[in-house]
Amino acid sequence: xxxxxxxxxxxxxxxxxxxxxxxxxxxxxxxxxxxxxxxxxxxxxxxxxxxxxxxxxxxxxxxxxxxxxxxxxxxxxxxxxxxxxxxxxxxxxxxxxxxxxxxxxxxxxxxxxxxxxxxxxxxxxxxxxxxxxxxxxxxxxxxxxxxxxxxxxxxxxxxxxxxxxxxxxxxxxxxxxxxxxxxxxxxxxxxx
Amino acid sequence: xxxxxxxxxxxxxxxxxxxxxxxxxxxxxxxxxxxxxxxxxxxxxxxxxxxxxxxxxxxxxxxxxxxxxxxxxxxxxxxxxxxxxxxxxxxxxxxxxxxxxxxxxxxxxxxxxxxxxxxxxxxxxxxxxxxxxxxxxxxxxxxxxxxxxxxxxxxxxxxxxxxxxxxxxxxxxxxxxxxxxxxxxxxxxxxxxxxxxxxxxxxxxxxxxxxxxxxxxxxxxxxxxxxxxxxxxxxxxxxxxxxxxxxxxxxxxxxxxxxxxxxxxxxxxxxxxxxxxxxxxxxxxxxxxxxxxxxxxxxxxxxxxxxxxxxxxxxxxxxxxxxxxxxxxxxxxxxxxxxxxxxxxxxxxxxxxxxxxx
Numbered sequence: 188x189x190x191x192x193x194x195x196x197x198x199x200x201x202x203x204x205x206x207x208x209x210x211x212x213x214x215x216x217x218x219x220x221x222x223x224x225x226x227x228x229x230x231x232x233x234x235x236x237x238x239x240x241x242x243x244x245x246x247x248x249x250x251x252x253x254x255x256x257x258x259x260x261x262x263x264x265x266x267x268x269x270x271x272x273x274x275x276x277x278x279x280x281x282x283x284x285x286x287x288x289x290x291x292x293x294x295x296x297x298x299x300x301x302x303x304x305x306x307x308x309x310x311x312x313x314x315x316x317x318x319x320x321x322x323x324x325x326x327x328x329x330x331x332x333x334x335x336x337x338x339x340x341x342x343x344x345x346x347x348x349x350x351x352x353x354x355x356x357x358x359x360x361x362x363x364x365x366x367x368x369x370x371x372x373x374x375x376x377x378x379x
Numbered sequence: 380x381x382x383x384x385x386x387x388x389x390x391x392x393x394x395x396x397x398x399x400x401x402x403x404x405x406x407x408x409x410x411x412x413x414x415x416x417x418x419x420x421x422x423x424x425x426x427x428x429x430x431x432x433x434x435x436x437x438x439x440x441x442x443x444x445x446x447x448x449x450x451x452x453x454x455x456x457x458x459x460x461x462x463x464x465x466x467x468x469x470x471x472x473x474x475x476x477x478x479x480x481x482x483x484x485x486x487x488x489x490x491x492x493x494x495x496x497x498x499x500x501x502x503x504x505x506x507x508x509x510x511x512x513x514x515x516x517x518x519x520x521x522x523x524x525x526x527x528x529x530x531x532x533x534x535x536x537x538x539x540x541x542x543x544x545x546x547x548x549x550x551x552x553x554x555x556x557x558x559x560x561x562x563x564x565x566x567x568x569x570x571x572x573x574x575x576x577x578x579x580x581x582x583x584x585x586x587x588x589x590x591x592x593x594x595x596x597x598x599x600x601x602x603x604x605x606x607x608x609x610x611x612x613x614x615x616x617x618x619x620x621x622x623x624x625x626x627x628x629x630x631x632x633x634x635x636x637x638x639x640x641x642x643x644x645x646x647x648x649x650x651x652x653x654x655x656x657x658x659x660x661x662x663x664x665x666x667x668x669x670x671x672x673x674x675x676x677x678x679x680x681x682x683x684x685x686x687x688x689x690x691x692x693x694x695x696x697x698x699x700x701x702x703x704x705x706x707x708x709x710x711x712x713x714x715x716x717x718x719x720x721x722x723x724x725x726x727x728x729x730x731x732x733x734x735x736x737x
Contacts, residue, residue, distance in 0.1 A: 287472060341544040349505055357463065359478035359504050366506070370513040373489050374521070374533040 192347040193266050194305055196249035204263070208254045215250035219321045222246065237335045243322050244309045244332050250321075251312035252304070262304060269296045273351070280352040290354055297347065305340045386427035393461070395430060395439075396422045400464065401452035402440040404480050407488030409496045411438060412481075416467060416474035423468050447487060454483055478504060485510075494539035498552035502542060511540045515600060522604060522612070531615045534601075538593045560591055561696035561703035562689060568708055575707035577721040585609055585728065588704050592616055607727075614731045617701040626680075627699045628733040634677040634720050635736050641669050671711045675718040678706065688716050705734055 197204055200214045226239050252258045272293040279286045310332065313324045353359070396415075399422060403412035414420060421428035421435055430438060440448055454460065460477050467474035485500035501507035518533030541553035564587075569575040576587055589598035589609070593616070601609055618624050675691040676682035679698070683690050688708055695702045695718070707721045722729045729735050 338544070341550060345544050345550065353478075353505075354475065355473075356476045356478045356481050356503055359482065359506070361482075361504070361506055363509075366510065367513055367516075369486055370510065370517050370533075373486065374514065374517045374529055374536065376490055377532075 192343050193269055193300060194245070194343075195266070196245075196252055196262065196304075199245055200249045200253065202253070206253070211250060211253045215246060215254075216321060219243070219246050223322070236331075240328065240332055240335050241339055243324070243328075244313065244336065247312040247315070247318040247322055247324060248304070248309040251315050251318060252308060258308075265296075265300055265303070269293070269300045272296050273347075277352060280354075286352075286354070297344070301340045301344055305343060306336045309336055388425050388427055389421075389429045391422055391424070391426070391430055393465075396464065396468065397452060397455045397461070398440050398443075399430065399438045400480065401448055401455045402438070404451040404455070404484045405445060405448040405487055407484055407486075407491045407493045407496055409484065409488070409499060412476075412484055414438070416476060418472075420468070425469075447490075451480075451483055451487070454479060476503075489536060494536065495552045495554055498540045498542055501540065502550075502552075507540055507542060511537045514540070515597070519600070522608060525608075527608075527611050527615050530612060531619055534593055534597050534612075535616070535619065538597050541594060555700070557591075557696040557700040557703070558693040561692055564591060564703055565689075565692060565708055568710075572707070572721070575721060576703075577705050577707050578723055581723065581726045581728070582606065584704070584723070584726065585613060588613055588701070588728070589616075591704065592620065592700060610727050610731065613728055617732060620700045621698075624699065624701070625733065627678075627702055630677055630680055631702075631705070631720050631734055632736050634674050637674055637677065638719060669711075671715050671717050674720075678702070678718060678720065688718050691718050701732075705729070705732075 197206070200206075200211065200218065202210060202214055206214075222239070222242055229235060229239075231239075252262050272289070276286055276289045276293045279289055310329060312318050313322075313329050313332065318324060400412065400415050402408075403415060415422050415438070419428075420426060421430040421438075428435070442448065455464070457479075460479060463475075463477050467476075481500050481503055485497050485504065488494070488497035488500060498507060501510050514533050514537035518530045518537060521527075521529035521533055539555070542550060543553040544550045564576055567574075572578055576584065579587065585606070586598055586602070589601055589612075592613075601612065604612070621627070672682065672686070675686070675688065675695075679691055679695050683694070692703060692706075695706075705720060705722050706718045708716060709719045710716045720734075722734055724735055
């Protein structure tokens with residue numbers, strides 16, 4: 188069973204699943220302080236700015252979700268569900284069963300998980316008073332973060348899909364030497 | 380009460396199925412290929428549509444002697460592929476496409492420069508990123524052998540396989556969008572003439588040009604090449620992307636001549652002096668004599684009614700992708716901003732593209 192690609196905010200904050208709200212707060216403040224220090228000491232390029240923005244947004248979201256009992260429980264439940272659905276779909280695929288219904292269910296759960304925990308709640312956390320105080324998050328951060336988070340979400344979606352069973356086409360068997368020759372021939376041919 | 384007639388399925392021969400699928404594969408046509416397998420496809424065994432009617436003539440091969448069609452047909456007729464296709468056309472629900480045909484279709488799409496289709500097909504096969512890399516490697520090899528034409532073709536194919544995972548609502552191929560990229564390049568008004576892209580030092584200009592016409596990734600790969608190689612590469616790239624480049628260069632010269640003419644008038648104001656006229660009248664007369672909007676209109680080859688600089692820029696970038704690299708925005712009076720030609724005279728790329736005037 189694979190859980191990579193499904194963000195784990197406990198892991199992000201270096202916490203156990205049973206961590207108390209106080210521990211969540213301490214871990215968040217420590218990590219955020221370190222991050223703000225890193226930002227101050229680094230020459231900012233557009234790439235680094237996006238990386239820092241993403242990291243800051245994730246820490247805010249981790250704190251926002253895990254310090255609240257209901258949000259934390261819902262997050263754990265949704266994450267366990269999407270991981271379970273992926274495993275069930277994979278197993279059914281390997282057994283050669285008709286997996287279309289299962290695939291659709293998994294895809295819906297995956298999109299929901301990514302949209303909720305890798306975009307919506309991250310942006311919501313940026314408007315939380317405690318997060319704003321610790322990270323100095325402001326509307327200009329949110330404007331940039333919307334774009335960064337959308338890229339991040341889609342990248343994760345794609346990475347997860349890369350490891351899933353093929354369903355739109357039969358499983359390809361690629362001969363890379365043949366592909367290299369094909370690329371050379373296509374470059375040499377001057378069009379139609 | 381409406382009458383209900385029962386329609387019977389129209390039998391479709393295996394040869395027709397093979398021919399239609401092979402034709403779509405040979406033309407790199409993903410839309411028709413998918414249509415062959417869709418739930419209401421006329422190739423399905425339970426379809427009541429007749430594929431032999433003119434309505435479906437676009438699915439049938441237009442040239443049965445086309446070598447690429449013959450090659451695709453051979454592939455389609457392989458027993459294991461034929462069996463799979465038959466099974467998919469008989470079953471209910473979404474068909475699973477045979478990967479061998481998708482791969483062949485992708486290669487044909489690359490051959491025919493249908494790069495959006497190629498990117499989608501390689502993406503389905505989950506080999507798009509590696510195919511990009513193979514084309515880059517092929518381009519690097521061509522540069523090592525000084526085969527500039529091949530290198531340009533390889534780099535152009537590699538960058539055209541780019542994919543925008545952040546596209547909404549689903550990831551899409553990243554198509555060349557010079558109209559938007561040119562606007563971004565000229566978004567900030569140059570406070571000093573030297574700030575504009577066209578007047579950058581040759582090396583900076585070259586790097587920016589390759590990034591704009593291909594991608595930052597491609598430009599970074601070319602960084603290690605000597606300047607003369609990159610200049611030759613850029614020239615070939617510009618002419619490949621724009622077969623009408625020489626016509627643009629001619630209009631560019633005309634626009635430069637207009638600017639020089641207006642400049643002469645500024646240098647010799649006494650020639651135009653109108654005895655007794657007030658300063659306001661002289662300014663008004665000068666403004667009327669100088670039709671500034673004629674400059675971008677000359678560059679583009681047609682005037683745009685009440686055209687703003689950005690309208691000219693977008694159309695110019697669409698017609699001649701490299702043109703935005705040799706122009707800049709210029710405010711010429713309180714409410715008139717135009718595009719005008721600008722270049723560094725001793726720049727080799729300017730010389731090679733025939734833009735410099737004597």
